[in-house]
Amino acid sequence: MLDFRLYMAQRLTALIMAPLVLGHIAVMIYAIQGGLSSAEILGRTQGSLFWLLFYGLFVLAVSIHAAIGIRVIVHEWAGLKGAALSALTWATGLGLLAMGARAVWAVTAA
Amino acid sequence: MTTKAEVLEVSVWRGSADGGALETFEVPARESQTVLDVVSWIQQFADPTLTYRYACRVGMCGSCAMMVNGTPRWTCRTHVQKVAEGNSLRIEPLRNLPVIKDLAADMDPFFDKWVEAEAVHHPTGTRHDPIAHVDADSGARQAADAGIECINCAVCYAACDTVAGNADYLGPAALQRAWTLLNDTRDGGGASILDAVSGGGGCHNCHSMGSCTQYCPNELDPMSAIAGLKRETVRRVFRRRRDA
Structure with missing residues (x-):
């Protein structure tokens, strides 16, 4: 159910997410401390390749990581297996990726 | 009385x-x-x-x-x-x-999984070879020694919540025996052991909850043995990259 390939994908995405989570929290605290408005935040993120890559990578890592995690929980707690389990894994990953990518694009597109 | x-x-x-x-x-x-x-x-x-x-x-x-x-x-x-x-x-x-x-x-599923985990001896010599020298002080031998007193009682298998939720999971005892053989210089099955414990029911399903180690009546530590297998399967990938 969780073979070596999935195990590595989940561990490697965790490694990617760790610094991104810290960066994300730091940015949130900074934005609130400074009293930035939505317009001011969008002014800095729109057209920024850096923020596109930062949150784009974050969303990709979260989609892979969470899909594998959900896969394990659903298998062990609900007994789903085989093709249905794979379908749920893909649906979770692609769903998160689509929603996340849309959000990232919304704040970084120029 | x-x-x-x-x-x-x-x-x-x-x-x-x-x-x-x-x-x-x-x-x-x-x-x-x-x-x-x-x-x-x-x-x-x-x-x-x-x-x-x-x-x-x-x-x-x-x-x-x-x-x-x-x-x-x-x-x-x-x-x-x-x-x-x-x-x-x-x-x-x-x-x-x-x-x-x-x-x-019925102990059949328990022992079938030992075989599935390649937790069987893979001989490297014959009866005509001299008795193999085993270095008792080597790290690998000490890792093997830590797990070889398993009496196959299946207490760890019964205690394991991962086995309860995932019928294909090989379980602590089989994986610990795979680990002791991987660390045994007389065993020639290293690659096939790592392949066997990397499949869908392999060591990577372990959540390290530690019930196996908690309840083992011989006070063995299958959880650490499984962690060792996870480490070795990852190391093997990087070793392959370096050798390529």
Whole structure:
């Protein structure tokens, strides 16, 4: 159910997410401390390749990581297996990726 | 000499693969009585049709494990006084395994998984070769030694919540034996062991909850052995990259 390939994908995405989570929290605290408005935040993120890559990578890592995690929980707690389990894994990953990518694009597109 | 409570109230699971229920027996309480003594008393003096399994009675053969008040234990080395709740005991067949009858669990899935995990010896020599030199001080040998006293009692397998939720998971005992063989210089099956423990039911399913280590009656540490397998499977990938 969780073979070596999935195990590595989940561990490697965790490694990617760790610094991104810290960066994300730091940015949130900074934005609130400074009293930035939505317009001011969008002014800095729109057209920024850096923020596109930062949150784009974050969303990709979260989609892979969470899909594998959900896969394990659903298998062990609900007994789903085989093709249905794979379908749920893909649906979770692609769903998160689509929603996340849309959000990232919304704040970084120029 | 009897203990304060003169009689033990013992609920024993009776049934087969098709289902069953608890049946209560009153068993005389005695000093230094083991749970296996209690089961044997019931079979000898109350109901000769009770089915259970044991052999050595001294904690070496690994055949008498059962659930005692919900906890997997080797019954021959478990004192009633240490585990009874008041004067009552609940004795059931091992968790996570099919039942044959009453307290005898079907061990086939447990041992089939040992083979599936390649937890079998892969010889590197023949009887015509000199006896292999084993360096007792090497790190690998010490890692192997830490796990070789497993008596195959399946207490860890019954304790494991990952086995309970994931029927394909190979389980702590099979994976620990795979780990001891991986660390044995006389075993030539390293690559096939790492392949076998990397599949869908392999070591990577372990959540490191530690019930195996908590309940192992021989105080072994299968959880760390499984962590070792995870580490070695990852290392192998990077080693391959470097060699390529």
